[in-house]
Amino acid sequence: xxxxxxxxxxxxxxxxxxxxxxxxxxxxxxxxxxxxxxxxxxxxxxxxxxxxxxxxxxxxxxxxxxxxxxxxxxxxxxxxxxxxxxxxxxxxxxxxxxxxxxxxxxxxxxxxxxxxxxxxxxxxxxxxxxxxxxxxxxxxxxxxxxxxxxxxxxxxxxxxxxxxxxxxxxxxxxxxxxxxxxxxxxxxxxxxxxxxxxxxxxxxxxxxxxxxxxxxxxxxxxxxxxxxxxxxxxxxxxxxxxxxxxxxxxxxxxxxxxxxxxxxxxxxxxxxxxxxxxxxxxxxxxxxxxxxxxxxxxxxxxxxxxxxxxxxxxxxxxxxxxxxxxxxxxxxxxxxxxxxxxxxxxxxxxxxxxxxxxxxxxxxxxxxxxxxxxxxxxxxxxxxxxxxxxxxxxxxxxxxxx
Numbered sequence: 494x495x496x497x498x499x500x501x502x503x504x505x506x507x508x509x510x511x512x513x514x515x516x517x518x519x520x521x522x523x524x525x526x527x528x529x530x531x532x533x534x535x536x537x538x539x540x541x542x543x544x545x546x547x548x549x550x551x552x553x554x555x556x557x558x559x560x561x562x563x564x565x566x567x568x569x570x571x572x573x574x575x576x577x578x579x580x581x582x583x584x585x586x587x588x589x590x591x592x593x594x595x596x597x598x599x600x601x602x603x604x605x606x607x608x609x610x611x612x613x614x615x616x617x618x619x620x621x622x623x624x625x626x627x628x629x630x631x632x633x634x635x636x637x638x639x640x641x642x643x644x645x646x647x648x649x650x651x652x653x654x655x656x657x658x659x660x661x662x663x664x665x666x667x668x669x670x671x672x673x674x675x676x677x678x679x680x681x682x683x684x685x686x687x688x689x690x691x692x693x694x695x696x697x698x699x700x701x702x703x704x705x706x707x708x709x710x711x712x713x714x715x716x717x718x719x720x721x722x723x724x725x726x727x728x729x730x731x732x733x734x735x736x737x738x739x740x741x742x743x744x745x746x747x748x749x750x751x752x753x754x755x756x757x758x759x760x761x762x763x764x765x766x767x768x769x770x771x772x773x774x775x776x777x778x779x780x781x782x783x784x785x786x787x788x789x790x791x792x793x794x795x796x797x798x799x800x801x802x803x804x805x806x807x808x809x810x811x812x813x814x815x816x817x818x819x820x821x822x823x824x825x826x827x828x829x830x831x832x833x834x835x836x837x838x839x840x841x842x843x844x845x846x847x848x849x850x851x852x853x854x855x856x857x858x859x860x861x862x863x864x865x866x867x868x869x870x871x872x873x874x875x876x877x878x879x880x881x882x883x884x885x886x887x888x889x890x891x892x893x894x895x
Contacts, residue, residue: 566827610638613739654768685773778865
């Protein structure tokens with residue numbers, strides 16, 4: 494069931510990976526881990542389809558949802574390093590239309606750390622609207638924030654990518670997908686895309702969503718004051734006037750008229766959604782973060798300087814998340830920082846990003862470790878990252894790093 498390579502020091506980690514598939518927790522998945530730029534784990538297994546007729550292959554790729562956010566952050570950090578983007582200048586200096594509705598003074602920094610109050614679009618959107626770049630950017634530019642910018646943070650699940658991607662387009666002229674492909678992916682020979690070419694479609698495994706919470710229809714019938722906090726949070730998912738509803742449910746990411754999960758459609762794959770539709774494999778995530786875990790350059794290809802890497806992992810937001818039910822989250826400049834909910838090993842200074850359902854990529858520069866994990870069976874809540882974090886914890890334990 495499992496193929497690939499595993500350094501003999503980490504056979505316990507391999508067993509954990511194998512068990513995640515054998516138990517049925519994972520359908521198909523891949524994991525890769527580097528230490529000091531050397532690939533020590535590169536495993537894949539399971540199936541690319543629910544009928545279990547197509548094995549997950551070495552070159553299988555899959556949508557990684559919000560793991561894309563960390564990849565997008567690297568592109569913008571390059572502009573910062575070049576002096577083309579200033580975190581403390583108003584967004585409106587680069588994107589004049591953004592100044593509408595009192596947003597003229599919002600600094601660029603807030604877009605990266607989820608403090609801009611633009612976690613969702615206020616105007617009701619038709620299904621599939623997030624594939625329309627100009628529509629989403631226009632709506633975000635003209636609307637009022639959902640809370641006072643800078644006073645709190647709340648996860649910008651989909652809008653993050655359009656906000657930072659439009660900044661890049663205004664400065665560089667290229668879309669963020671083209672920029673990433675030309676400046677990072679091709680030079681490093683990464684099998685990763687923001688906006689997937691049709692030529693790669695045959696290698697993509699469909700995503701299989703977790704089952705919807707059966708309590709939602711019942712909760713919707715009860716008076717709100719009777720519900721405990723966690724139940725109110727579930728109900729708020731369906732209310733687009735609430736931060737979580739605006740972030741995740743306008744429009745809802747679900748199945749289309751053909752009963753096809755949106756993330757598996759041609760329209761979704763071809764679009765550039767830098768917060769949510771990167772397609773790639775674990776090997777490429779581990780390699781990209783491996784570059785950042787080891788000084789920022791590899792084989793003559795410069796990605797980021799050590800100083801810029803340090804800037805990227807400096808804590809900008811830390812505390813209760815207005816969108817994620819007041820769950821504790823931490824963010825740097827575009828990167829998610831490790832917490833007990835999404836572990837990136839024992840080092841609190843590790844950085845990267847997790848994606849809905851369980852994908853994960855991270856760098857630990859202090860220990861020169863990087864990891865990439867991708868999968869096709871989504872899992873709900875904080876159970877999502879179990880396979881990736883259990884394997885990572887095993888590796889750190891084998892290295893006596895606590």
